[in-house]
């Protein structure tokens with residue numbers, strides 16, 4: 001067992017790893033639409049083949065109701081601890097495709113970055129884990145490593161919890177390594193310890209039974225597009241606070257220590273968010289900092305709006321209905337089902353009797369918090385320090401990763417969350433990319449993590 005041999009192996013094989021990643025990225029494994037079902041299956045088979053190639057045993061592709069889960073394990077001495085590595089091989093759709101500088105499924109390198117859908121979220125991270133495992137396996141792994149790589153993360157992992165519950169024995173481990181989070185900057189290794197939950201809805205507002213001529217009926221019917229705009233506008237007050245009744249009742253206040261820890265950053269967050277987004281001015285609750293607002297406060301967002309005529313040119317229509325996709329990011333103690341009731345109560349109190357409405361409850365997942373005192377967090381922090389020359393920053397991330405809660409609930413397993421994508425990696429957006437020098441360092445850090453964790 002030699003850490004140095006494993007790190008040398010990474011260096012000697014880096015070009016090959018990059019080629020393998022490109023191969024993986026060429027598979028358009030979009031899980032959100034039926035038309036890519038065969039591609040998602042192909043990506044599962046690709047992962048299984050790669051697991052076999054790195055020397056994993058007991059490699060299996062488990063079918064689920066939708067997309068399969070891939071499993072494989074690298075064995076060390078019986079007494080060695082076990083790391084369960086979680087990943088997903090599915091990706092978001094590439095739309096809008098015309099905004100990509102190079103096609104989303106033809107990986108292309110420009111400067112220090114590799115551009116492709118899934119490069120950062122999360123095929124690059126899956127590969128970093130597989131290749132770090134390959135490197136340690138090559139010189140006799142100090143830890144047992146189990147891989148569970150699913151194909152439904154981008155649709156909310158609907159079949160993962162039942163899978164985990166059915167395979168408790170197979171998944172026994174000491175910790176779950178989840179590299180589906182990211183870093184704050186290339187020189188700032190990051191451990192994520194809090195994830196917000198999610199509650200997702202579709203709101204339908206119905207007016208007339210069919211589209212109407214606005215010259216004949218304008219002035220006598222309440223336009224559903226206008227009515228939905230009025231309802232949505234009322235969901236925040238002028239300071240950006242959410243007005244749903246009871247929405248903040250269970251939200252815990254941030255402690256002074258936590259506010260201090262979140263403020264301890266070597267950059268100016270205000271400037272950071274302005275640069276990342278290109279907006280003229282930031283928005284949101286004035287009594288919280290931008291970092292607090294994106295990680296530790298709940299939000300409500302309109303993710304999509306549809307009504308009326310949206311083609312070229314003019315059409316003077318009063319649409320028969322309007323629809324809004326609405327989602328809330330939740331913090332610990334908030335329950336997605338309770339938020340659905342709060343939204344319903346808001347609509348009951350505020351919807352006018354000139355329209356009918358319907359609320360469809362879609363995905364939901366509670367928030368989760370990772371225990372920072374666990375040995376795996378300490379091992380990863382040490383590994384990061386040895387790799388970047390500085391210890392990690394700890395952050396609460398705005399996103400939601402339901403599997404973290406599922407691992408806790410079903411397996412009693414804590415997760416350690418990291419990843420090597422950057423804030424400008426454009427995940428879920430056109431021109432998604434992976435910063436290659438950071439990816440390479442990430443692999444080194446994971447090799448060191450396996451050794452530090454084995455040392456206990």
Ligand SMILES: [Zn+2]
Pocket residue numbers: 088121122153180
């Ligand atoms: Zn992801």
